[in-house]
Amino acid sequence: MEKLDAFTRYLGNCGLFHFFDAIQKWVLVFTGIIVFVLTIATVFLRYVLTMNVLGLDEIILLVIFWQYFIGAAQGSREDSQIKADMVSTVVKNKTVVAWCHLLARIIECGVIGVCIKWSIDYILKDMSVMPYTVVLSIPLVLSHAVMLVGFALMLLYHIYWLLTELVNVGTLKKEEQQA
Amino acid sequence: ACGSSKAEASAGDGDSTSGDTAADSIVLKMSTAQPEEHIASQTALRFADLIEQGTNGAVTVKMYFANSLGAQDVIVQGLMDGSIDLSLEFIDSTYNPVFEVQSLPFIASNFDEMEYIFSPGSQVYSLVDKGFSDIGIKLLGVYCEGLTGVSCKNMPESYNTWDQKKEPIRVWNSAVAKAGMTAMGYNTVAMTWSDTYSSIQTGIVNGSVGQTSLGVYTNLRDVVNYFIPYNFGAEFVHLAMSSTSWGKLTADQQKVVQDAATQVCKEIFDSAEQTEADGFAMLKEAGIEVLELSDADRSAIAQHVREEVWPAQEEILGKEAMDAIYADLKACAK
Amino acid sequence: MIHVGIAIAILMGSLLLGVSIPFAFGAGTIYMYTMLGGTFATTLPVGFNGINTMVLLAIPTFIMAGGFIEKGKVGDELVSVVEMLVGRFRGGLMLAVSYASAIFGAICGSAAATCSCIGSIMAPKLKMAGYSKGLSAALISSSAPLGLLIPPSSLMIMYAWVSGESVLACFLSTVIPGVCLATLLGVVGMILAQREGVQPLENWVPIYSAPGLKKTWHATPALLLPVIILGGIYGGVMTPTEAACVSTLYCIPVAIYIYRGMKWSDAPEILKETGTTTGVIMVMLFFVSMLSRYFIYEDLPGALVDMIYLFTTNKNVILLMMNVFMIIMGMLMDDGSALLLSTPILVPIAKEIGVSPIHFAAILGVNLGMGNVTPPCAPMLYLGARVVGTDASHSMKPTLLLILFAWLPTLLVVTYVPGFSLWLPNIFGF
Numbered sequence: 001m002e003k004l005d006a007f008t009r010y011l012g013n014c015g016l017f018h019f020f021d022a023i024q025k026w027v028l029v030f031t032g033i034i035v036f037v038l039t040i041a042t043v044f045l046r047y048v049l050t051m052n053v054l055g056l057d058e059i060i061l062l063v064i065f066w067q068y069f070i071g072a073a074q075g076s077r078e079d080s081q082i083k084a085d086m087v088s089t090v091v092k093n094k095t096v097v098a099w100c101h102l103l104a105r106i107i108e109c110g111v112i113g114v115c116i117k118w119s120i121d122y123i124l125k126d127m128s129v130m131p132y133t134v135v136l137s138i139p140l141v142l143s144h145a146v147m148l149v150g151f152a153l154m155l156l157y158h159i160y161w162l163l164t165e166l167v168n169v170g171t172l173k174k175e176e177q178q179a
Numbered sequence: 180a181c182g183s184s185k186a187e188a189s190a191g192d193g194d195s196t197s198g199d200t201a202a203d204s205i206v207l208k209m210s211t212a213q214p215e216e217h218i219a220s221q222t223a224l225r226f227a228d229l230i231e232q233g234t235n236g237a238v239t240v241k242m243y244f245a246n247s248l249g250a251q252d253v254i255v256q257g258l259m260d261g262s263i264d265l266s267l268e269f270i271d272s273t274y275n276p277v278f279e280v281q282s283l284p285f286i287a288s289n290f291d292e293m294e295y296i297f298s299p300g301s302q303v304y305s306l307v308d309k310g311f312s313d314i315g316i317k318l319l320g321v322y323c324e325g326l327t328g329v330s331c332k333n334m335p336e337s338y339n340t341w342d343q344k345k346e347p348i349r350v351w352n353s354a355v356a357k358a359g360m361t362a363m364g365y366n367t368v369a370m371t372w373s374d375t376y377s378s379i380q381t382g383i384v385n386g387s388v389g390q391t392s393l394g395v396y397t398n399l400r401d402v403v404n405y406f407i408p409y410n411f412g413a414e415f416v417h418l419a420m421s422s423t424s425w426g427k428l429t430a431d432q433q434k435v436v437q438d439a440a441t442q443v444c445k446e447i448f449d450s451a452e453q454t455e456a457d458g459f460a461m462l463k464e465a466g467i468e469v470l471e472l473s474d475a476d477r478s479a480i481a482q483h484v485r486e487e488v489w490p491a492q493e494e495i496l497g498k499e500a501m502d503a504i505y506a507d508l509k510a511c512a513k
Numbered sequence: 514m515i516h517v518g519i520a521i522a523i524l525m526g527s528l529l530l531g532v533s534i535p536f537a538f539g540a541g542t543i544y545m546y547t548m549l550g551g552t553f554a555t556t557l558p559v560g561f562n563g564i565n566t567m568v569l570l571a572i573p574t575f576i577m578a579g580g581f582i583e584k585g586k587v588g589d590e591l592v593s594v595v596e597m598l599v600g601r602f603r604g605g606l607m608l609a610v611s612y613a614s615a616i617f618g619a620i621c622g623s624a625a626a627t628c629s630c631i632g633s634i635m636a637p638k639l640k641m642a643g644y645s646k647g648l649s650a651a652l653i654s655s656s657a658p659l660g661l662l663i664p665p666s667s668l669m670i671m672y673a674w675v676s677g678e679s680v681l682a683c684f685l686s687t688v689i690p691g692v693c694l695a696t697l698l699g700v701v702g703m704i705l706a707q708r709e710g711v712q713p714l715e716n717w718v719p720i721y722s723a724p725g726l727k728k729t730w731h732a733t734p735a736l737l738l739p740v741i742i743l744g745g746i747y748g749g750v751m752t753p754t755e756a757a758c759v760s761t762l763y764c765i766p767v768a769i770y771i772y773r774g775m776k777w778s779d780a781p782e783i784l785k786e787t788g789t790t791t792g793v794i795m796v797m798l799f800f801v802s803m804l805s806r807y808f809i810y811e812d813l814p815g816a817l818v819d820m821i822y823l824f825t826t827n828k829n830v831i832l833l834m835m836n837v838f839m840i841i842m843g844m845l846m847d848d849g850s851a852l853l854l855s856t857p858i859l860v861p862i863a864k865e866i867g868v869s870p871i872h873f874a875a876i877l878g879v880n881l882g883m884g885n886v887t888p889p890c891a892p893m894l895y896l897g898a899r900v901v902g903t904d905a906s907h908s909m910k911p912t913l914l915l916i917l918f919a920w921l922p923t924l925l926v927v928t929y930v931p932g933f934s935l936w937l938p939n940i941f942g943f
């Protein structure tokens with residue numbers, strides 16, 4: 001258990017995680033700026049130049065889709081995914097709560113695993129039929145690919161949280177034995 | 180338990196094609212874009228009845244109205260892999276730019292051209308049919324409600340020529356539609372259909388292009404004062420089936436489904452002209468002026484737009500598509 | 514239908530265990546996929562097409578705008594003006610809390626942002642004026658959902674998305690209920706404060722005095738924000754998404770150069786935080802669309818309608834049942850998840866019994882807004898207590914009184930008087 005604890009601590013602080021943190025941050029910053037600028041540009045073009053550029057929304061949707069999935073990955077990193085965690089408010093026994101949370105993490109990792117499989121299917125499917133957006137002919141695989149990226153990152157982070165929960169269960173067990 | 184029969188219909192193994200499974204009834208899931216009371220959904224219901232009668236109940240259709248299974252793109256993907264069997268929806272050019280050919284401005288300048296071009300037998304129809312089968316969809320027919328025009332709040336200057344007009348008109352998100360309107364001298368604003376009503380009301384745009392007289396009456400009569408029946412394009416959707424689901428039917432059942440499709444589409448073509456006249460009458464009753472165009476004006480505008488817009492489309496749609504449409508129009512003229 | 518039941522059980526079970534909401538919906542989806550022999554098109558494409566739409570773009574842009582507005586100390590200015598208007602009465606700060614929350618609600622679409630922003634400004638003032646921490650926290654918590662009822666509102670954008678109704682019409686449906694609720698909350702709060710024996714403010718500055726006018730002048734750039742947003746949207750000048758971006762464009766220089774709440778160098782951090790919030794919400798919607806699609810496939814709403822009709826066909830009784838159902842949902846989960854679970858099931862029932870979906874938007878908005886303060890799952894109750902620096906158990910009793918005398922009466926009127934919510938949308942032609 002000490003080894004697992006040490007490994008989890010190491011993982012949470014390793015260079016790879018910091019590298020991903022930085023990448024995620026800048027993806028969120030830049031996608032935010034691009035969507036902001038393009039939307040303002042739409043208003044400006046419409047009122048000041050009375051012009052209407054077709055297909056700007058296709059670019060906006062592509063960019064914001066990257067924000068959605070990288071943002072969600074960042075949410076997993078910070079463990080700020082939305083929860084309705086009732087066990088910890090209702091149950092007082094710490095060990096029971098810890099086991100429930102461990103089970104929850106296992107379910108999460110399983111679901112994300114299936115989603116990774118599905119997103120690979122999605123990309124393979126795109127490769128065979130190559131769908132494009134209607135106006136600007138942007139390949140939709142550019143949007144679909146971020147699902148794979150996002151889910152892969154989420155899996156990494158949720159495995160990390162699973163390990164943390166495992167350590168927590170182990171620690172509580174030890175405390176119980178000592179008491 | 181009620182889920183299992185549906186699951187078999189869509190995902191059952193392939194050997195039900197052999198015909199020895201005729202005792203099991205097949206349930207086909209059909210999606211329509213419109214709510215149940217809309218004429219398109221009513222046509223879908225009639226189509227379903229014809230299939231059930233023709234197959235003595237061996238094939239039944241479960242309807243999902245108003246895109247309750249998802250928007251157009253989800254439906255198309257469902258058709259492609261057989262999780263949705265039938266649809267009465269517009270299939271856009273996401274999977275093949277050629278599909279846009281049917282949306283060319285002034286593809287048909289009158290009802291005869293419309294019926295010819297959108298019916299089996301025309302070169303355009305075969306081209307789209309082939310494109311659909313490439314992505315796993317069987318085209319059963321094109322459901323064509325009528326020809327569209329411009330509806331607006333303020334009367335546009337020189338609406339019967341292609342001189343430049345001031346106030347912008349809403350177009351849907353399509354480069355060809357925008358080019359067509361520009362060639363007619365209109366400024367355009369592209370926006371989704373759901374924003375159109377309030378945008379006309381608040382004056383962001385003067386009006387909208389792409390609705391039939393009946394469509395304008397149904398959706399926009401409270402915000403517009405004029406309707407100009409340019410015959411800008413055809414108001415149509417595709418009656419389509421998943422190739423996977425098609426393959427699961429026996430040859431007899433396939434014939435029943437195809438015949439039913441052909442029949443309901445033909446009925447709509449036959450009533451289109453009357454429906455337009457009814458639409459005009461309803462518009463007039465609602466206080467909306469129909470700005471009549473002489474046949475000469477209308478064909479002059481059609482000719483002008485075709486010359487201005489169509490050649491540039493060859494790059495996107497391909498020469499084959501453009502040849503098909505010129506050939507069809509020629510065949511019509513005879 | 515048995516599979517639907519099991520999928521719901523898996524969903525609820527996972528939620529109870531503490532599985533994050535998107536993956537709880539994912540677990541239900543995977544179950545349905547396996548049991549019904551699903552194909553590829555019934556999985557990720559449904560989620561992708563569900564959220565890949567311009568309608569939902571208003572959510573990320575308003576979250577971004579909210580981030581800059583919160584950092585920009587715009588809330589302080591709004592509060593100072595409201596305080597000058599109502600601070601004269603004994604217990605008037607209670608009215609100030611509810612009205613400031615309502616006005617802040619006009620520039621922000623989230624209850625949590627309203628709570629933390631107005632709450633952290635008002636908490637020290639309430640303490641100095643002698644209000645008990647419990648009552649202060651209760652009112653701050655109960656007023657926070659006003660941000661969801663006064664447009665723009667992330668809750669109503671989601672409702673419009675799920676039900677396919679106009680976003681603008683849904684926004685308008687909760688305005689009058691929201692304003693009435695703000696007044697009611699303030700008045701009930703005032704009465705409770707008077708019973709606690711608070712005195713009128715000693716250093717109250719009337720708005721028409723010289724220092725009052727100066728303060729108002731200083732607050733003008735902040736007061737213009739709701740004008741830009743609501744005027745832009747309902748004047749037909751901009752879509753909600755565009756209004757959010759334009760308000761951000763306006764807010765950044767105001768926040769940096771006038772109120773000095775933030776610096777240029779804070780911007781990347783704000784964008785990162787708001788991007789994370791956006792991602793978390795949108796990926797939740799992504800998974801919700803997949804499972805809802807299976808529910809529709811299996812005709813869950815139809816089955817429920819049949820079941821309800823076994824008991825009663827009386828419209829008023831069915832409305833009551835739907836409200837009770839939503840109150841229970843509101844007690845178990847946050848407003849967004851409760852909305853996403855309830856809307857696809859309840860809207861068809863509402864239509865069936867002749868309740869317009871716009872009217873139902875208001876019922877659902879007020880009901881699930883209240884869910885923010887009904888325990889056990891009461892995020893605003895806990896957040897409000899934390900902002901004031903007390904324990905939620907102290908604010909529980911005054912919160913209950915606010916629910917009884919402000920929230921429930923509003924909910925009843927909204928439910929049984931359609932004109933209350935439909936009048937404003939009708940004026941705008943919906």
Ligand code: NA
Nearest residue numbers: 618621660665
């Ligand atoms: Na709001």
Ligand code: NA
Nearest residue numbers: 843884887890
């Ligand atoms: Na609650």
